[in-house]
Amino acid sequence: MKTIFKQHLNQEILMNNHSIQIERAFNFMRVxxxxxxxxxxxxxxxxxxxxxxxxxxxxxxxxxxxxxxxxxxxxxxxxxxxxxxxxxxxxxxxxxxxxxxxxxxxxxxxxxxxxxxxxxxxxxxxxxxxxxxxxxxxxxxxxxxxxxxxxxxxxxxxxxxxxxxxxxxxxxxxxLQLNPHFVLNMITQFSASIMKVSKSLFKEFSLFTEILSYSYKNHQKQNYLDQELRILENYIACQKYRFGKKLQFIISKNFSIIEPNKFPLPKWTLMTFLENVFKHGNCYDSKCPCALTLNIFPWQDKMLFTFSLTNALEDSPPEFSSEFGIEAVSRILNYYFPGNVQLFHGKSSTEFNLLLYICYGGCIKDRTPR
Structure with a gap:
């Protein structure tokens, strides 16, 4: 009777041992x-x-x-x-x-x-x-x-x-990550001090602060295309401040009086493409300047967003790569917009080209985790 009573009390242990034996059988079969x-x-x-x-x-x-x-x-x-x-x-x-x-x-x-x-x-x-x-x-x-x-x-x-x-x-x-609130609070404090010294420097610093704040944004929260595009422009402005006239970068956009503030987009997807230009490309070639083209226009009964990047190739590839690039972003976009994304990329002996289409229509669903 005592043995039966002990077994009744130790059911969880017995079940755990049984699951371990099953796992061993699976492992033996797999190997x-x-x-x-x-x-x-x-x-x-x-x-x-x-x-x-x-x-x-x-x-x-x-x-x-x-x-x-x-x-x-x-x-x-x-x-x-x-x-x-x-x-x-x-x-x-x-x-x-x-x-x-x-x-x-x-x-x-x-x-x-x-x-x-x-x-x-x-x-x-x-x-x-x-x-x-x-x-x-x-x-x-x-x-x-x-x-x-x-x-x-x-x-x-x-x-x-x-x-x-x-x-x-x-x-x-x-x-590797400091508390975001601590970082942003300290930057705000620095920004207030910089304002007293130089308004132009304060403006450039504010652009960087906005990029940093966006990077800390929780990826599980809803994000929109206009937020990503604003960060793209801030990022390029910061790079222009950093490199001055050496940087060869052209931006053109045409939104056809359509504000992209209602179009969902996973955070940092377009920024990944733009960052790769500075990591792997040559941004100082005046004969082949980097070119970013953004368009939103009606297409059939939907709205089509196009993102185009062109840049000269770097002579020597970087030694370190995060391995989070075009293919990873492509998988993310195809998850959020199944059947509504097309991504093309290729390179010649001198330049790299990337073209992205996202079709926004009634079939777009919010897949942001809750």
Whole structure:
């Protein structure tokens, strides 16, 4: 009675141990899929023979048992590692279906030949093919179930890795970031002091302060296109203050009397493109100045926003890259505006070009986390 009572109190511990054992089984299947598949196949063979012995049923010749084990195992191996991945993930089924048909045909022909060689009775082809087809179908169903658990194990491992990477990223982010309120309060204090010294310097400093404040904005809060565009202009103004006449940058925009203050846009997406110009491009070439073009205009029954960047290429690429660039921003935009984003980019021997289209219409949804 005490043991039962203890087990009742320790259900959570027992469940945890059970989940650990299941996780170990998934890991073993993920690391050793070939061994696991043939092990299951061998256990099935041993169980089938044992049941036939216990039930005093007729057992086929050893050669036929070996052929069933090897031939059926090869079919299962092909189904597990080639057919299911190609069909489920790559959506390519024609070639693997032909290959599967060839493998099964060879298996049937060899077995039919050996049965005719060892058996004194005539073999009825129709019952033979029906029985073999049913047998293979059963094996394929078992293998498909095992493959499902195998994929589940791989996905579980990938999810765990993503969670660990996210935790590491959050830790690194926290360790590198000062409290935003402290930073902005100190900058406001400096700004008030600068105002007394120089109004022009105060103006430039205010532009930088606005950029910094925007960078601290919570990405889970709703953001709009006009906010991003304002930061783009401030950023370029700060760069012009920094580099003076050396900076070659042209901005042109045409919004057709349309204010972009109602168009949602994830924070820092366009800024990433602009930052990459200064990281990877040459901003001082007067023959090929950096050019930023912004447009919003009616298109069919929707509004089309276009963002175009052109810049000369840097002679020597930077040694360090954050690896957060065009492809990452493209994935973000396609998540927020599925089917309504087109991004083109390319480069020649002298310059880099990027063109972005975002179509704003009735199908746009706010996917900002709540």
């Amino acid at each position: 050793n899929p070939v061994f696991f598949l043939w092990l299951i196949w061998f256990i099935f063979l041993a169980l089938d023979i044992s049941l036939r012995y216990l039930g005093a049923l007729k057992i086929a010749p050893h050669e036929i048992i070996l052929l069933n084990f090897v031939g059926g195992g090869v079919v299962n191996h092909f189904w597990f590692f080639f057919f299911l991945p190609q069909v489920v993930f790559l959506k390519k089924w024609k070639l693997v279906l032909i290959q599967l048909a060839i493998i099964i045909s060879i298996y049937f022909i060899i077995k039919l030949y050996l049965l005719g060689y060892w058996s004194t009775n005539d073999i009825q082809l129709t019952p033979f093919f029906v029985n073999e087809a049913i047998r293979l179908l059963q094996f394929i169903l078992y293998t498909s179930a095992i493959w499902g658990f195998y994929i589940m194990g791989i996905r579980q491992e990938l999810l765990k890795k993503l969670e660990i990477d996210l935790i590491k990223l959050q830790i690194e982010h926290k360790s």
